[in-house]
Amino acid sequence: MLKRTPLFEAHQKLAARLVEFGGWEMPVHYTSIMEEHRVVRTAAGIFDICHMGEVSITGAGASSFLNQVLTNDIAKLRVGEGQYSLMCNPAGGVIDDLYVYKLGVQEYLLIINASRIDADVPWLLQEAQRDIGAGVLVTNQSETLGAIAIQGPTVEKFIDQCVDTFDRAPSSLLKNQITRGEFAGQPVYLARTGYTGExxxxxxxxxxxxxxLWQRALQVGLVHGLKPAGLGARDTLRTEVCYPLYGHELDEKRTPIEAGLGFFVSLDKGPFNGREILAMQKLQGAPQRCVAFKMIEKSPPPRPHYRVWFDGQPVGEVVSGTLSPSLNLGIGMAYVPTTVAQPGSRIEIEIRGQRFAAEVVKKPIYRKAS
Amino acid sequence: MSNIPSDLRYAKSHEWVRVAGDHATVGITDHAQHELTDVVFVELPQVHRIVKAGEACAVVESVKTASDIYSPVSGQIVEINAALSNNPGLVNTDPFGDGWFYKIKLSDAAEPEAMLAAEAYGKQVQG
Incomplete structure (x- = not known):
């Protein structure tokens, strides 16, 4: 039995196409992926992300605990700020990638992947049993909390009207800042972040x-072009800007360095899970690297698991691939040997037995004209 | 509601054929293009290829997925719709017209007769 979010009926009323995603019955699109992608790049889209997990970490030991289970430096956060981070195992493999928000001096909120709730929560509880967990309370709130993402260039114009009251105007927040608001007498946190590059x-x-909350947002966003958008557009949007998706770019055998996420690994903050291997890889380089690529000849869209060739040899595998609605050409990400990872490297993608020319490019693949 | 022209024959797998003498034109239905949504790439068979009814002979790709297209009839491919190479969206905008896939010389003129008529296909799509 697939799980359904609190917005399931809203999706049905909007005639969404529903599909299975990580055990959840989720909207893949309402009109079409291309159309919803365009709406998010030019106006605004609203996404149901209630399937994602929420875990609070509280107590006197919360900061030091998180700094030992996550790779980024939590000490950089002031109350009301958040950061992207990775949770690694001792071998440096990624258990999950997540956002951590500092809601209070001793209170943090983690937003984790839906497909990883069942891996993350036991891991965090187990880690909290060690000495590093002294004075730490781990609470899985995934069942009781929901979340909505509103993304696109016009969102600033109506975000303040989406809730009844707020501590700070959401429209005045800087990237990665979070504020507390109220809606229908209930607390709502609003964070300026997202997964679309907008x-x-x-x-x-x-x-x-x-x-x-969903209805309110659609109402106040209507004149600013806000429309519902599904997971299909969420995937093409994030692929264009090269944000990783767990299970594609990331898994328990890949390290953040291999994934190209070394920026979010802070080696000078003291000990943390995976530090030895990540420090070594930062210094000496990892054998493989997750690169972005573009097709440079007419081809079918690249897709996950297609083989990558270099110099007549199979060298790797596509982990994400799609037609880029913004660029109207095939794009993707792939793991290749570090020697092939420089932008400009000519590679080939094997599609149904035929090889098509592609080029390694700098991340992100798509950048907003500014 | 999807459009189902009455002068065509239909396969359960959502291809249509338009018969003219011993040749037929093949495409996918309005219902199929609607289900696939934005068609971004169409891979067509080689001209002269001999195909059997039910054989996968084309691939239609939307943003999300690649789907095989099965030839509803047997014969030899005599022409492919070159316009789909630069404009695969024709499959969405005109599935029974400019969005056709290929023309085939039938090896068994009885095959199209055994396919679904519009009414029967319409029932399948509704059900």
Missing amino acids: DGFELVGAASIMTD
Whole structure:
């Protein structure tokens, strides 16, 4: 039995095409992926992300605990700020990638992948049993909390009207800042972040208010071009800007360095899970690297698991691939040997037995004209 | 509601054929293009290829997926729709017209007769 979010009925009313995603029945699109992608790049789209997990980490030991289970430096955060981080195992493999928000001096909120809740929560609970977990309370709130993402260039114009009150105007937040608001008498956190490469916000609150919050946003966003957008567009949007998706670019055998996420690994903050291997890879380089690529001849769209060739040899595998709606050409990400990873490297993608020319490019593949 | 012209024959797998003498034109239905959504790439068979009814002979790709297209009839491919190479969206905008896939010389003129008529196909799509 697939799990359904509190917004399931709202999706049905909007005639969404529903598909299975990580055990959840989720909208892949309402009109079409191309159309919803365009709406997010030019106006705004609203996404149901209630399937994502929320875990709070509280107590006197919360900061030091998180700094030992996550790769980024939590000490950089002030109250009201968040950061992207990775949770690694001792071998440096990625258990999950996540956002961590500092809600109070001793209070943090982690936003984790839906497909990883069942891996992350036991891991965090187990780590909290060690000495590093003294004075730490780990609470899985994934069942009781829901979340909505509103993304696109017009979002700033209506985000403040999506809730009844707020501590700071959401529209005044800087990237990665978070504020507390209220909607229907219930607390809602609004964070200026997202997964599309556009300006945007993620709203986290009680599952019970999600339907009304969704309706409110659609109402106040209507004149600013806000439309519902599904997971299909979410995937093409994030691929264009090379954000990793767990299970594609990331898994327990890949390190953040191999994934090209070394920026989010802070080696000078003291000990943390995976530090030895990540330090070595930062210094000596990893054998493989996750690169972005573009097709440079007419070809079918690249897709996950297609083989990558270099100099007549199979050298790797595509992990994400799609037609880029913004660029109208095939794009993707692939793991290749570090020797092949420089932008400009000519590679080939094997599609149904035939090889098509592609080129390694700098990340992100798509950048907003500014 | 999807459009189902009454002068065509249909396969359960959502291809249509338009018969003219011993030749037929093949494409995918309005219902199929609607289900696939934005068609971004179409891979067509080689001209002169001999195909059997039910054989996968083309691939239609949307943003999300690649789907095989099965030839609804047997014969030899005599022409492919070159326009789809630069404009695969024709499959969405005109599935029964400019969005056709290929023309085939039938090896068994009885095959199209055994396919679904519009009404029967319409029932399948609704059900």
